[in-house]
Amino acid sequence: MWTLPLLLLAVTILLSIPMSKYFAWIMDGRYRAPRVLAWFEERLNTGQQNWKQYVIAMMAFTAVLFTYGYVVLCLQPIAPLNPLGRSILAPSLIFNTVISFLTNTNLQHYSGDQHLSNFSQIFFILPNMFLSASIGFCALSAIIRAFRGEATVGNFFVDMWRVVAYIYVPAALIIGAIFIHEGMPMTYQSEQTVTTLEPASMGVDDHGAAKPQNIIVGPVAAVIPIKMLGTNGGGFYGMNSAVPLENPTAVSNFVTTFAMMIFPFSLVLMFGRMLGRIRHSVVIYCVMLAMMVGLIWWTINWDTLRPNPAFTGTSVERSYQIADATAPGGHRAVVLPAVASLPVDQSLGNLEGKELRFGTSAGAVFAAVTTDVTCGAVNGEMDSLNPTASLSPFIGMWLNCVFGGKGVGMINLLLFLIIGVFLAGQMVGRSPEYLGRKVGAREMKLAVIALLVHPFLILGPSGLFAATGWGTGAESNPGAHGFSQIVYQFSSASANNGSAFDGLGVTYGFNNNPNPAPEAVPLDIATGLVMLFSRYLPIIAPIAMAFFLGRKKVAPASLGTMRDDTITFGVLLLGTIIIIGALLFLPVAALGPLAEHFGPIPFGG
16 A cells, blocks of 8 residues: 555655766766767857847747647648558647647647557657657756856757756666566557457457457557656557556556656756755755655545545435525525445445556555646546545646656746745845845746746636636536536646546547537637646746846855755745645635535535
8 A cells, every 4th residue: 555655755765866966967067978979969059048048049949849740740641650541630639739748748638549640659749758848957957057146047959958868868768678678569550450368349240250459559668758757748548557558567657657756856956966055955855755745645545545435325315505596595405315335345445447457556646646746647547536635636736846847846846935935034024035145026026927827827717617618518527526627627737737637528639520529629729828828937937037036146144044954944935835825726626626525515416
């Protein structure tokens, strides 16, 4: 039960220490590259950039990536490596998918094994997973240089090359070799025909002969390593890491989970190493770790250790009073009759939507971790979590700094940190400081703007879709659970996570699909815009904030200076995150998972 999460945390913590040293060594340019790689790197080096030039280069690169992705997906019907004849996707779906992968979100309104050819997987999915995952890494490196007071923040293209060539590619090759050993497919074929163990399990043809089974395959082992290392999360198959071909064994499941944890953990320590303030980064690391441990425990406790309420009977009749303007007195009674329990053994907890090959707690652990590090891969059904347990992935995405994605998680935590330092300074009547520099009005404005983008892009669209047929028509469940499906969709998009409360009708599919989901187009467009704005606004503003703060003079420490490497500072930071997170998202949590847990109130029977 607890062995898997404890072992994962122990291995990741131990390996994050040497990995952080390697990352700092690479990003500070203290390595000596092989001659061929050094020659290519020199061609990319256009000189040092200030923060504005760095941001412009990043956005120009993003625009090129968007154009490239759109062209590749549009060429799918006529491109090679398409023996199954996959046609072109709907325009709104192409728009959503291209933005999804260039923002490191990998929200999939399609099923990879059903809608993409191997050409699209290799030339669109794979490059975007490497490149989009590197942008947050580069942004954090630029922020660190700005905090060090440097006039320039590096060169975006050189940073991108360093992250891809010296960090992601070697790590992906190692993880890929492990996955191939465990039985993950790696082929240019698109389909294999096999005879089933049970004759005629796939039906019979017109002559009464048993039909074989056609299994979709492809370069799976090339895609999945960077899917996890880059906290991308977009699976080769529609059911992601729950599919045996994408996650064959308990070993591959452990490595898969570890792979999405190791880079976010290591980058926090890299932050301290590059700043020369390792004790400060350890405090931040411990705050993040405390939040992750709490969320993992919460999910296991409320899902793995609890029965599924759908199978649990009630021995007595219950009734609720709900508001109803048409009823006498403004309320009407909703009666829930006594129901016998279903004959299901629930000694192992809630097993709905779980892949038991990996152990009873593997689904709950994966659900917590994948949202804490904004990966979005899944090895179980999020929609099947017990209502209270589903709060864990929601909270991971709402806070968006429980380690978070590569670089971006640390950037998001810096926003809470700056606000916490400001509030602490106000309470003791002292000018707030961070890294020995005064935090002024300009830095606070940039921090607050970047922080509020996230809840605004979750709560605004969620409210709009919950109040219109765009959302209610797409729900697979009425009431609180359907509301949770809508909120989860936009939480996942804004957090650049990509997982989903499956059940929401979001798939248009191929452009010639005669029966697309009616609400697919507005959901494609809305989530696409949310992903785009929530990716870059919270990156650009902190880069500017770090630059302006880094240009200030370092004030000498005094008795009134609040140290940033103590337990007190860690408690302040954790309290700031919890209080601000609760103020922003507790009401919507009460309308979704909590309302579903406590009964039909306030949505009716």
